Amino acid sequence: MNKQALTLAVLLTVLVGGVLYFTNFLQSPILRLNLAIKSSYLDGVESIQRAVDEHFNQQRTIIDLHQKNRFYEQELLNLHQVADEYQKLLQEHNSSFRITPDTSLVRTLSYVRFGDPHRVWIEMEKFDPKRVYGLLYRGYAAGIVVSKNKRPIALLNGDVKSSYAVNVGVSMAPGIVRGNNSRRLIVEFIPTWIPIKVGDEVLTSGLDRIFMAGLKVGKVISITKASGYQSAVIEPYFYGKNPAYFHVITKVR
Incomplete structure (x- = not known):
């Protein structure tokens, strides 16, 4: 092998070694950057997937809780009905249990007019404009539902036209x-010969067929007498900002 061929072989060896060295030198940060990007991408995908899963799990949980809430509110109404019948059974000894009432969940749409917190439009299926319905919130009497222009309007407890039959005290x-x-x-037209007192609980009587008997309305805080009757001012259990949903008693049987 002559001197020129030997020199060429040495140069070729150095060149190949240099290419391999610099290739590994350059590939290392590129590979690290690529792995970092891929890891971030996968973390992002997994994070989004977890967020989606959590959203749908929360949605399913919310739907399930709404259904359970409706069930428990219906059961509460049934218990009110049974409790009232039980009291009558003890008093009369010949009472029979009635069938439980029908209720439906209704949604609040808007105030009838601004500045009046006692009247709201509601969304209600199978509404009969000739009827008066009992309105409930968490088992408490909350007002009545009547017709205005053949649309259901909720007159909440504070409205002067919201009235229904009640019993006061034991x-x-x-x-x-x-x-x-x-x-x-205000509870009006209470006979003066029947004793009542401050602190007495006011319950629906069911005699008007708007509510079933035994639903809580409020407690007496003061009493006046005039014209052969007593009147009682009561603190209601339901009063405040209008909730998004109510229950309506569609049938008392």
């Missing part, structure tokens, strides 16, 4: 509760 003194455009309600 003596079950009959009366009619109505709103007063304020937080407090």
Whole structure:
């Protein structure tokens, strides 16, 4: 092998070694960057997937809780009905249990007019404009539903035209509760010969067929007498900002 061929072989060896060295030198950060990008991408995909899964799990949970809430509210109404019948059974000894009432969930749409928190439009299926319906919130009497222009309108407890039959205290003194455009309600036409007192609980009587008997309305905070009747001011259990949903008693049987 001559000197020129030997020199060429050495140069070729150095060149190949240099290419391999610099190739590995350059590939290393590129590979690290590529792995970092791929890892970030996979982490992002997994994070999005977890977020999607959590969203749908939460949605399923919310739907399930709504269904359970409707079930428990219906069961609460049934218990009110049974409790009332049980009291009558103890008193009369010959009472039979009635069939439980029908209820439906309704949605609040808007105020009828701004500045009046006691009237709201509601969305209600199978609405009969000739009827008056009992309105409930978490098992408490919340007002009534009537027709306005053949649309269902909820008159909440504070409205002066929201009225229904009630009993006051353990003596079950009959009366009619109505709103007063304020937080407090008034029970009127209570016979004077039936004793009532501050702190007595006011319950629906069911005699008007709007509510079933035994639903809680409020407690007596003051009493006045005039014209052969007593009147009681009560603090209602339901009063405040309008919730998004109510229950309506569609049938009392």
